[in-house]
Amino acid sequence: MLLGEPMPLAMQAANAMFLGAALFSDVLLIRVCLSLAFVLLVLQCVISTSNGLFLADATAWAFLIGLFHWRASYTLIKEELAAGAQFQQPNDEALFCFLHRHTGIARTDMARLRAIGTWAEHRSGHLICETSDARSHLFVLVEGIVEIQWRNEARAGGEESKTILRSGDCFDLRVLNLCGVFIGFPNERFAASAQTPTSLFVLPLKDLSELLQEHEHFLGYLRTLALSQLARQAQFTFSTVPRHGHISRDSFGQLEDESWIRGARSRDFEPLSESEMESMRFSWKSTWHWVVQSLKPSVQPGCRHESNPLSGSLAQTSVRGGSREGLVELLANRGKHPAPPVTEDFDPLVVEFEPNPLQHDGSQEVQVGVPRS
Numbered sequence: 280m281l282l283g284e285p286m287p288l289a290m291q292a293a294n295a296m297f298l299g300a301a302l303f304s305d306v307l308l309i310r311v312c313l314s315l316a317f318v319l320l321v322l323q324c325v326i327s328t329s330n331g332l333f334l335a336d337a338t339a340w341a342f343l344i345g346l347f348h349w350r351a352s353y354t355l356i357k358e359e360l361a362a363g364a365q366f367q368q369p370n371d372e373a374l375f376c377f378l379h380r381h382t383g384i385a386r387t388d389m390a391r392l393r394a395i396g397t398w399a400e401h402r403s404g405h406l407i408c409e410t411s412d413a414r415s416h417l418f419v420l421v422e423g424i425v426e427i428q429w430r431n432e433a434r435a436g437g438e439e440s441k442t443i444l445r446s447g448d449c450f451d452l453r454v455l456n457l458c459g460v461f462i463g464f465p466n467e468r469f470a471a472s473a474q475t476p477t478s479l480f481v482l483p484l485k486d487l488s489e490l491l492q493e494h495e496h497f498l499g500y501l502r503t504l505a506l507s508q509l510a511r512q513a514q515f516t517f518s519t520v521p522r523h524g525h526i527s528r529d530s531f532g533q534l535e536d537e538s539w540i541r542g543a544r545s546r547d548f549e550p551l552s553e554s555e556m557e558s559m560r561f562s563w564k565s566t567w568h569w570v571v572q573s574l575k576p577s578v579q580p581g582c583r584h585e586s587n588p589l590s591g592s593l594a595q596t597s598v599r600g601g602s603r604e605g606l607v608e609l610l611a612n613r614g615k616h617p618a619p620p621v622t623e624d625f626d627p628l629v630v631e632f633e634p635n636p637l638q639h640d641g642s643q644e645v646q647v648g649v650p651r652s
Contacts, residue, residue, distance in 0.1 A: 287323055287326065289319045289320075289322045289323040289326060290319070290320075290323055292319050293315075293316045293317075293319035293320050293323070294316075296312045296313070296315045296316035296319065297312070297313075297316050299312035300312040300313050300316070301576060302574055302575075302576045303570075303573045303574060303575070304573050304574075304575035304576075305569070305573035306355065307352075307355045307356070307359065308570070308573050310348055310351045310352045310355055311352050311356075313348040313352075314345065314348040314349050314351075314352040317341050317344060317345030317348055317349075318345065320337070320341040320345070321338065321341045321342060321345060324337055324338040324341060358387050361386070361387050361390075362385060362386055362387055362559065363386065363559055363560065363561070364386060365386075366386075366389075366390075366393070370398060370421070370478070370480075371393055372550070373421070373544070373548040373549075373550075374389075374393075374419070374421065374480055374548070375389045376547065376548055376549065376550060376551050377419075377421075377447065377545065377547045377548045378392075378500075378504070379551070379555075380529075380530040380531075380547045380551075380555075381503065381504060381507040381530055381547065382499075382500040382501075382503040382504050382507065383500070383503065384500050386559075388494070388496075388497065388500070391490060391494065392482070392490070395482060395483065395486035395487065395490060396480050396481055396482045396483075397480075397481050398478070398479070398480055398481075399478075399479045399480075399481050400476070400477070400478055400479075401423075401473040401476070401477045401479070402473065402476055403473055403474060403475050403476055404472065404473065404474075405472065405473045406470065406471075406472050407425065407471040407472060407473055407477070407479070408469075408470070408471050409469065409470050410467075410468055410469045410470070413450065413451040413453070413454075413469040413470075413471065414451065414453065414454070414469075414484070414598075415483065415484045415485070416454070416481050416482060416483055416484060417449060417450075417451075417454040417455070417481070417482040417484065417487060418449065418450050418451075418471070418479050418480070418481055418482075419449050419479060419480040419481075419482070420444055420445065420446055420447065420448045420449065420450070420477065420479055421446060421478045421479060421480060421544060421548060422446050422476075422477060422478040422542065422543070422544045423445075423446070423473060423474070423475045423476055423477025423478060423479075423542045424443060424444070424445055424473070424474040424475045424477070424541075424542045425443070425444045425445075425448075425450070425471050425472065425473055425474065425477060426441060426442070426443055426444075426471070426472050426474050427441065427442040427443075427444060427450060427469070427470070427471050428440070428441055428468070428469070428470045428471075428472075429442070429451075429468060429469045429470070430467050430468035430469075431467065439468060443474070444471075445527070445539060445540070445542065445545075446539060446542070446543065446544045446545040446548070447511065447527065447529075447545035447547055447548075448508070448511070449504070449508050450471060451469055452505070452508060452509075453598065454484055454487075454598060455501060455504065455505040455508070456591075456594035456595055456597065456598045457484075457487065457488060457491060457501060457595055457598050457599065458498055458501040458502040458504075458505050458591075458595075459498060459502075459587035459588075459591040459592065459594075459595050460502060460505065460587070460588065460591040460594070461588070461591050461593070461594040462505055462509065462594070474542075475541075475542040476542075477542075484598065484599075488599050507530075511527055511528070514527060514528045515527040515528075526539070526540060527539070527545075529545060529546040529547050530547050533546070
């Protein structure tokens with residue numbers, strides 16, 4: 280058996296790039312390594328042609344496969360280069376600061392969100408939206424005070440409740456069921472009115488849903504926003520100051536200024552601090568740290584098995600389909616159980632269930648999907 284000659288230099292370099300694609304876990308580094316590998320393969324085909332040997336099939340395969348990797352690398356590199364660009368409009372930059380502090384959204388993703396949303400200004404006393412608009416839009420209250428009047432569809436007697444929202448609050452939170460986790464808010468009646476001059480950012484449900492389907496990582500942003508909003512409501516309930524009563528906290532846990540109570544913008548809409556901007560700036564140190572952290576040749580088990588809970592999938596489907604029944608009825612109908620009106624007060628954030636009557640053996644059987652009556 281004879282030992283063959285070493286492969287040409289271009290082939291050796293291509294194999295080194297294939298090795299890099301196997302060692303890195305970051306999608307950008309993987310695609311760049313594969314793109315360079317197929318550039319080297321094409322180069323080797325050109326060299327062979329200059330030596331009088333035309334490798335037609337090798338050249339065709341290298342170009343065909345390389346095109347996919349080159350296009351993907353171009354898209355990812357373009358995204359990275361645009362990551363530090365600030366928004367020209369002050370309101371857009373303020374909205375990015377708020378969402379970045381509460382969800383960690385990147386500027387390029389914020390640009391996608393900005394492309395489907397619009398700014399809306401309302402004078403004091405103006406009706407912002409009613410039930411149909413609330414079910415088909417997500418409103419981010421940037422400045423001002425808004426009064427919400429709502430009625431849960433399971434509440435008997437037609438009684439309505441009122442809630443006051445201020446800068447940093449979102450409504451109707453029912454839309455956030457899009458994130459695939461059941462958070463409730465099954466409102467039969469919903470109306471929002473401006474109590475002071477207000478500024479809002481409005482996201483249409485249809486466009487937001489399409490954005491989530493095209494860019495699945497937006498689900499993470501939306502789930503974080505939902506958690507942030509629920510935590511904000513809890514903090515508002517338990518945080519009080521003398522003479523002013525309840526007051527909310529910003530993203531760093533500090534009480535908002537007293538002017539926030541009168542409709543001023545939340546502190547989270549202010550420009551990012553130097554420490555917050557540092558993680559978004561390019562530096563050779565951060566780049567090296569990113570490369571080192573991406574060296575993960577092994578794959579962790581379980582990384583492919585992710586799914587929404589059943590209740591979350593139902594909530595997501597209900598919101599996307601514009602269901603008028605509400606989530607309580609949707610869950611009850613799926614379990615083929617009626618959903619009678621509830622005559623006692625309850626928290627609309629939570630759908631409660633109670634166990635079935637005692638069985639003959641004295642034990643209790645809990646059946647999911649039976650609303651409390």
